[in-house]
Amino acid sequence: MTEQEVAVTSADAFARLAIELHDAPGVEETIDAVVQFALQALSCTYAGVALYARGSRPEIAAVTDPVVADVYDVQLSTQNGPLVTALRESTTILIRDTLTEDRWPEWAAKVAALGVRSVLDVPLATGNGTRSTVGVLGLYSPTPDAFSQDDEAIAHILARHASVAVASARHEETMAQAVDARKLVGQAMGILMERFDVDGDRAFAILKRYSQDTNTKLRDVAQQLIDTRKLPH
Incomplete structure (x- = not known):
């Protein structure tokens, strides 16, 4: 498949996603659509989303496998790890191999023991600055160095779609x-x-x-x- 054909296919896929997110009846359904799309469009085996609840700490909003909930729980209970950093600093974090990750060694060792080797955490933001961050899209693979530059680019596009959809769904619920x-x-x-x-x-x-x-x-x-x-x- 040529680069042009790949671009057209990706555009069509995101167009379908935009319609699906628009038609989702609530926040829960919106997030479920996002993580399912991530499994189809990216080099990940598992995906999940953590969202800030109003006036409280971040909570697990959707996971495609129980292992993602375990990865999140380790971080949310200690308030330490790439997910927490991505939320606080509204920055994308790529971990190519949890076995060699030295920024969060305790977390990395626990996650590696779960069979997760590659991690890509992308913030969901509705604007600029940390206050605009509403959550994080987490992508996981049992393969080291699983995420390419194209995966990162697609993940950022997906995160932007998800951010707008979540904000819209929350507004409608309110x-x-x-x-x-x-x-x-x-x-x-x-x-x-x-x-x-x-x-x-x-x-x-x-x-x-x-x-x-x-x-x-x-x-x-x-x-x-x-x-x-x-x-x-």
Whole structure:
């Protein structure tokens, strides 16, 4: 296959991926599509994604094999390793052979014992700077020096697609949750208006006061009122 034919094939593959990511119903489905594409398009045997959850430490979002979860757990529990560095510094890290890796010797020894020799960690970023990093795409192979320059280039393109797709999926989920919360609050206000013969402003003030006094989200106060017909104590 000529370079031009390879380029066309890659472009077609990424076009199909873009459509698949756009059609994915949520973050979980989006990430699953990314790791499955990585297995098809790159010289890796295993793949995974770790994502920053809102307000918390990074979490395992998707893996194609349990060995990837083990590789991630070793790093997330100690907060040390190429994955953690890629997240913190928003930089790509290539390990050609875990048996000779000296930057993270303890981690490398454990990963080599799992049968992983080559590692490529690529940050998922929505912009420039470390604050824009939302996660890392991890690619793994039992073969030393498995990843070529072409693999790195394709991995970066895949990471950009994944970053945009994750940000879009999270935004849509947030919007859906906001709409759901408004519906719940509106329903709870209707209950209060009917029971206590108050107007909408007064009903909302009651819900807000209970939310503040009990340190409970307004949505949860509304849900409890709908479910039990009682306000929190």
